[in-house]
Amino acid sequence: MPTMPPFFSDRHALEHHQQTRLHAMLGRLAADNAFYRERVNAFLARFPEMGLADFRRAFPFTFKRDLVADQQAFPPYGRNTTEPAHHYTRYCQTSGTTGAPLRLLDTPGSWDWMLSHWLRVYDAAGVRGGERIFFAFGFGPFLGFWTAFEAAQAGGNLCIPGGALNSLGRLQAMAANQTTVLCCTPTYALRLGEVAAQNDFDLDSIPLKVIIVAGEPGGAIPATRRAMRQFWRGARVVDHYGMTEIGPAGYESPHVEGLMHIIESDYLVEVIDPVTEAPASAGERGELVLTTLGREAAPVLRYRTGDLVQLQAPEPHWQTIEWGFPCGILGRADDMVVVRGVNMYPAAVEAVVRRFAVVAEYRVLLEERDAMTEMRLQVEPTDNAEGDWVESLGEALKAEFALRIPIEVVAKGTLPRFELKAKRWTRMG
Incomplete structure (x- = not known):
């Protein structure tokens, strides 16, 4: 069963935890991961007493194109696997909207690691069991759908799938089941409101408390949030961030609206200038770079997400020592x-x-x-x-x-x- 990631109140303790996890993972990849083996061995030869600063400065970036090229050279799944083939039980892929889709395999252990992150997302949103959660999408091979649904089940919530229904049918199902939480994209939350208005459907018949949105930047844009609230009166809008390559990584602060955190107990976070690759300072915008400190079955090290954020140092009223990103994901560097x-x-x-x-x-x-x-x-x-x-x-x-x-x-x-x-x-x- 997945359990929520540890929460640290001291930055030094967090960084010690990160370094311990990273060091152990590099050792494992050097032995068992053909995709990363050469990079890891070259790095450890230079830095046998590796620190986080050494890793951030000298370990090469991973780009999506690297993973795609590896899968094309070693079809169908490439070499970024650390376990024997028969240990892998889950398959997901990226959408392929910007090129060939990337295929990802997970073991039961790496899958539970990702479900644990959704438990943090739900907890920060005030969803802590006993809710009725409606998932307004069809289930394809996309990681976010499955992990959100299964984590909600593990958290003791009633999970209602909305696939194969049109928008009006979904609204009717939400009302019939007295849904309290909605998971969808920001665009689709607005679309449901539009359909309700066109069909004289009373949204007040749905006792919705929370809308958890992901998949595009709109969830953290204040004007888009206001537009959603005009339809869904009284519901809190909560943003989430994740990618198939990295898993569910970000959650919205329960204390500051629109402020996103990365689950730093399980991810090493960097923000860089996308052109010069120099580290960004607090208050600056840059590209988010993430290293998974788990999911060893399909890891990514210094992964260039292509997503733009504004880096902000922790403040006391946040009640966390994790870095913050006001307004969440600001857009894509290549957009x-x-x-x-x-x-x-x-x-x-x-x-x-x-x-x-x-x-x-x-x-x-x-x-x-x-x-x-x-x-x-x-x-x-x-x-x-x-x-x-x-x-x-x-x-x-x-x-x-x-x-x-x-x-x-x-x-x-x-x-x-x-x-x-x-x-x-x-x-x-």
Whole structure:
């Protein structure tokens, strides 16, 4: 049975724990992991009395492309396995939206290690057993779905799967089962609210206390949170962070809204400049780099997540010594688009658009003109949209980005809706 990860109140004790775990894992990988063996042996030859600072400074980064290339060279699963093949009982894969999917195998032990992290996520969200949790997605080969569901079961909650139902059917099932917790993407929490309004469905018939969202940055964007709360009145919105490659790693602070922590007892955390690779200082933005201090069956060392965060040192009112990341994941390093010389991130555009409750859905269209990228925003309004909101939205975008962005209002039902990760940015041509 999974148990919650240990919680440390002293930074020195935490770092001693991390170094002990890391040293033991490196020894294991040097012996049993063909993917990491050469890297680990070369590193330990240079630093036989390895410290955390040595590891952060000198051990090479792992990129997703490294793992994908290894699987292509040694199909189907590659060499990043540490146990005999018959010990592996779980299979998951990445979505493959940016290339070939990455396949991950886990043993019962490494799987329980990840379930223990979801216990921390639930505990920080105030979900501590006896709740009725609705999972508003179909179960594919994606790690987050399965680990969230099984950890909720292990925590003594009634788990209600929502696969094979349409959005109205899910709302009806939530009401019939008197659901108290909803797990979904931020986009889909908004979609359920939209469907409820279109069908005169009373959301107050669902005694929802907590919405746990993941899969895209919107969960920690204040404007998106407010938009969710306009539908789901009284429910607390809680963000979570994880990846198939690293497992469920982040949870939202129970004391500071929108502040994300990484479970540092089980992960070594770094934030670096994605270009220079220099360590970021407190208050700076950078790319999150994680090392798993468990999941030895399928580990990653100094893994370049590609996710951008702002690093903040612990403060007393946080009631934790873990580093914090205000507003959670800010976006992806490779999502940045330069529009007429201005760096644009999808999460930043979302933060402006979601200030306007009259926007039911939106899409960003990108087009190359005269060797420059131009941007156009399509918006689909709600039924009750009125007034000069289009002009106000345009002014808000101009104030934020110093750009005049053309806005096109489209008819109801024109723009696609998303159950999982939303894909709102489209390149034309």
